[in-house]
Amino acid sequence: xxxxxxxxxxxxTAAGALVGLTASADAAVQVITLRSGQVGGLxxxxxxxxxxxxxxxxxxxxxxxxxxxxxxxxxxxxVSGPPAYVINPYLPFWTPGISDxxxxxxxxxxxxxxxxxxxxxGYGNPGSALYAVPFVVTLGTITSATLSIEYAVDDxxxxxxGFGPNPDGIYVNGxxxxxxxxxxxxxxxxxxxxxxxxxPGLNYLYLYQRDAGALVSGLIFSAxxxxxxxxxxxxxxxxxxxxxxxxxx
Numbered sequence: 337x338x339x340x341x342x343x344x345x346x347x348x349t350a351a352g353a354l355v356g357l358t359a360s361a362d363a364a365v366q367v368i369t370l371r372s373g374q375v376g377g378l379x380x381x382x383x384x385x386x387x388x389x390x391x392x393x394x395x396x397x398x399x400x401x402x403x404x405x406x407x408x409x410x411x412x413x414x415v416s417g418p419p420a421y422v423i424n425p426y427l428p429f430w431t432p433g434i435s436d437x438x439x440x441x442x443x444x445x446x447x448x449x450x451x452x453x454x455x456x457x458g459y460g461n462p463g464s465a466l467y468a469v470p471f472v473v474t475l476g477t478i479t480s481a482t483l484s485i486e487y488a489v490d491d492x493x494x495x496x497x498g499f500g501p502n503p504d505g506i507y508v509n510g511x512x513x514x515x516x517x518x519x520x521x522x523x524x525x526x527x528x529x530x531x532x533x534x535x536p537g538l539n540y541l542y543l544y545q546r547d548a549g550a551l552v553s554g555l556i557f558s559a560x561x562x563x564x565x566x567x568x569x570x571x572x573x574x575x576x577x578x579x580x581x582x583x584x585x
Contacts, residue, residue, distance in 0.1 A: 368561040
């Protein structure tokens with residue numbers, strides 16, 4: 337009876353230690369927030385360049401961004417390209433914003449100056465664009481990574497709702513994740529496991545904004561990437577200890 341009680345106490349003690357280790361591991365989960373239209377770390381105003389979002393030059397209005405499937409040169413072109421610009425939403429047709437009040441509409445260029453030199457409306461010029469958004473994973477190991485994104489777009493993410501060689505609207509480190517959709521009158525949402533494409537260090541989220549109407553175009557988004565680290569050696573040792581205690585019982 338005493339032996340059983342001792343084993344039970346040891347088991348509970350080890351379990352408590354393991355709970356603490358698990359909590360420590362949970363505390364190390366990295367949550368990365370990415371949003372469009374930030375200037376100096378704050379929401380920008382029309383005409384200002386985005387802090388981190390850049391785009392691949394070559395933005396045909398009302399047509400696919402490329403006549404062939406995106407390749408490494410296209411993605412590197414988006415990374416090394418010029419910054420996107422904060423624009424004014426094309427009201428009343430576009431949603432003014434999304435649930436993240438800090439996100440702003442962006443475009444590869446805005447109608448900030450009219451041909452006669454007078455101030456323009458600051459709407460996004462028509463055209464399809466591949467945008468690059470960098471993010472850094474500070475964890476050394478990754479158990480899982482998930483993407484949650486809310487966005488609105490004129491006209492869609494990807495060629496999937498029209499025609500063109502790039503149906504996907506979201507890419508992680510140059511790999512399509514199998515998603516397209518969206519619209520500009522209200523927010524769209526997407527959640528997906530992206531563990532297979534995320535690595536420690538510098539990563540890139542790419543958003544392909546497809547123009548169809550050749551009138552205006554733009555994109556607004558707020559994304560959250562949650563990265564869970566692998567269990568540490570101490571936590572694994574705790575698990576092993578529990579197994580040993582169970583066997584001894």
